[in-house]
Amino acid sequence: MTAITLPNLSVRALSRLTRLDRDRLSRALGDAKPAGMRGGHPVYALADVLPLLCRPGIADAAGEIDADRLAPTDRRAWYDSEAKRRELQVRDRELIPATEVGQVIATAFANIASELRAIADNLERQGEATPDQAARIERRIDVALDVLADRLSGLAPDVSNGRKSD
Numbered sequence: 001m002t003a004i005t006l007p008n009l010s011v012r013a014l015s016r017l018t019r020l021d022r023d024r025l026s027r028a029l030g031d032a033k034p035a036g037m038r039g040g041h042p043v044y045a046l047a048d049v050l051p052l053l054c055r056p057g058i059a060d061a062a063g064e065i066d067a068d069r070l071a072p073t074d075r076r077a078w079y080d081s082e083a084k085r086r087e088l089q090v091r092d093r094e095l096i097p098a099t100e101v102g103q104v105i106a107t108a109f110a111n112i113a114s115e116l117r118a119i120a121d122n123l124e125r126q127g128e129a130t131p132d133q134a135a136r137i138e139r140r141i142d143v144a145l146d147v148l149a150d151r152l153s154g155l156a157p158d159v160s161n162g163r164k165s166d
Contacts, residue, residue, distance in 0.1 A: 008035045008043035018053060028052050109152070116141050 011029070015022045032052055034042030067078050089095035119141065124134035 006046050008038070008045055009049070010038060010041050010043050014044065014049060020053070025053070109149075113145050116145065 009017065011022050011025050014020075014025050018025070020028075029044065029049065029052060032044060032048060035045040035048065036043050065078065067075050070078055086095060090097070117138065120129070120134040120138040123129035123137065124131060129137065
């Protein structure tokens, strides 16, 4: 099979071929390296230009779409598709609202705190600790829970809202 060789094209020829405005083409070509010069104007190899015209600078270095670089109609379509994607993720429970996560975490830590605070009472009731020892254990547990609450609120201040888990 023989390779097809196409002539290098000027911006004007690319404009006629693609039916795109020359200014838009020039912006899309950006820093593309011309394949040569013809009549004092740069000419481009079609194989080098087509990828730039198919996705004209809408992706960042990581390949993520930068919606601010899209044309207005494409930007709206992109945001609409993102909103629909998020709705589906919420429906399928792939994405969970932060308020719900916060409620689950708060409930879990409230249950943990309740069980930890019951340790001193259980030890005293079973005769394994005196009332004085139970009071000291309870104070130590309260201090540990306060430290834990401070550390957790530092990790996720939006979820904790400054509420204690007791």
